[in-house]
Amino acid sequence: MGWRNGGGWTREVFVWPQSSDLDTFAWRVSIASIERNGAFSRFAQVMRTAVLIDGAGVRLRSGARSIELAQPCASTTFDGAAEWHCELLEGPVHLFNVMVRRPLTAQVKMSLDAPVEAPSARYRVAYAAHHSASVRLAEQRCELAEGDACIAAGDRALPLSIRAAGPHGCALIVLIDGPAVP
Numbered sequence: 193m194g195w196r197n198g199g200g201w202t203r204e205v206f207v208w209p210q211s212s213d214l215d216t217f218a219w220r221v222s223i224a225s226i227e228r229n230g231a232f233s234r235f236a237q238v239m240r241t242a243v244l245i246d247g248a249g250v251r252l253r254s255g256a257r258s259i260e261l262a263q264p265c266a267s268t269t270f271d272g273a274a275e276w277h278c279e280l281l282e283g284p285v286h287l288f289n290v291m292v293r294r295p296l297t298a299q300v301k302m303s304l305d306a307p308v309e310a311p312s313a314r315y316r317v318a319y320a321a322h323h324s325a326s327v328r329l330a331e332q333r334c335e336l337a338e339g340d341a342c343i344a345a346g347d348r349a350l351p352l353s354i355r356a357a358g359p360h361g362c363a364l365i366v367l368i369d370g371p372a373v374p
Contacts, residue, residue: 195233201225202289205341206317219296219368221317221341224287226250229279237294238272243302243364245321247285253277261287265302265321265362288321288364296370303363307355313367316344318354325363326355336363 193202205221212218214235223245232252242261244250249262254274261268262281270276272291292298301308303325310316318327320336327334327342330350334342344352356363 195224200227200230205319206343208315217291217293219292219298219315220290221319221366222289222291224289225284226278226280226287227284230277232272232276232278234275235272235291235293238291239269239294239298240272241267241269241290241298241300241366243267243288243300243321245286245288245362247280248282250281250285250287251279253279264360265304265364267300267302269298288319290366290368292368292370296368298369299367301365301367303354303356303365304361305356305359307353308363308365310352310354310365310367312349313369314345315366315368316352317366317368318342318344318352319364319366320356321362321364323356323358323361325357325361328353 203223207217207220244261244266252259254276259268290298319341320338325336329344329352354363354365
């Protein structure tokens, strides 16, 4: 789907509630494709986390604040209500994008060279950013191909881990928590 401001494209990975749109989601995980410099869409009451998964990088600016994501799997969290301008460092990029509407919170954990355990959270989203990844929920195991995702919801007490495959693999787990969401 196109961005609200027309500056890029997004492939939705998961959204909650499932029938929600950009004005009514509680949380959303997506892949943003950015092909040119420009403004990010603004989202009141939303915290955003961006992870560079493909391309040379971006520089984000809001007022005097400047953030550069120039390494694979580099990440940042920022206020979605602020006016952010994106500058491409060297051509198009793909960003793993997490948006949560307050009072929900999100945290992104990365597996680069070792497995990563995900603590308890209301929702846990696993994503294979570079190469494949193995996800383990208690005694169950799931293999994700690059670009695949899975979600664990309602199994807060079960241990969840992810391990990226390959020497330059990157796998992510998003932990979304807070009050119950319908």
